Amino acid sequence: MYKAKAMLHTRDRDGRHRAPLEDVEVLEQTGSNDYIVRTPDGICCHALFNPFTGYYFADDVYRIVTDTKEEQS
Numbered sequence: 001m002y003k004a005k006a007m008l009h010t011r012d013r014d015g016r017h018r019a020p021l022e023d024v025e026v027l028e029q030t031g032s033n034d035y036i037v038r039t040p041d042g043i044c045c046h047a048l049f050n051p052f053t054g055y056y057f058a059d060d061v062y063r064i065v066t067d068t069k070e071e072q073s
Contacts, residue, residue: 001025001026001027002025002026003023003024003025003026004023004024004026004037004055004056005021005022005023005024005054005055005056006021006022006023006024006037006039006047006055006056006057006058007020007021007022007055007056007057007058008022008024008039008058008060009057009058009059009060009061009062010060010061021055022039022040023040024037024038024039024040024047024056024058025037025038026047026056027044030046033048033049034046034047034048035047035048035049035056036065037056037058039058039060041060043060043064044064044065044066045058045059045060045063045064045065046058046059046063046065047059
């Protein structure tokens with residue numbers, strides 16, 4: 001588990017405008033370029049890493065994860 005910068009799918013939620021990049025926790029890697037991350041709002045979702053920008057792109061709208069290994073332990 002480590003912290004990284006990510007662009008989130010929802011940049012405007014509940015009337016609160018987000019910063020372009022947010023700190024997320026990378027919980028696990030599930031594929032060659034598929035990661036499970038936790039957003040500052042506590043949402044666990046899938047993310048892709050872009051090696052050209054060095055940022056993760058988290059989909060906290062359509063690819064939310066309800067069961068992670070960390071929550072099971």
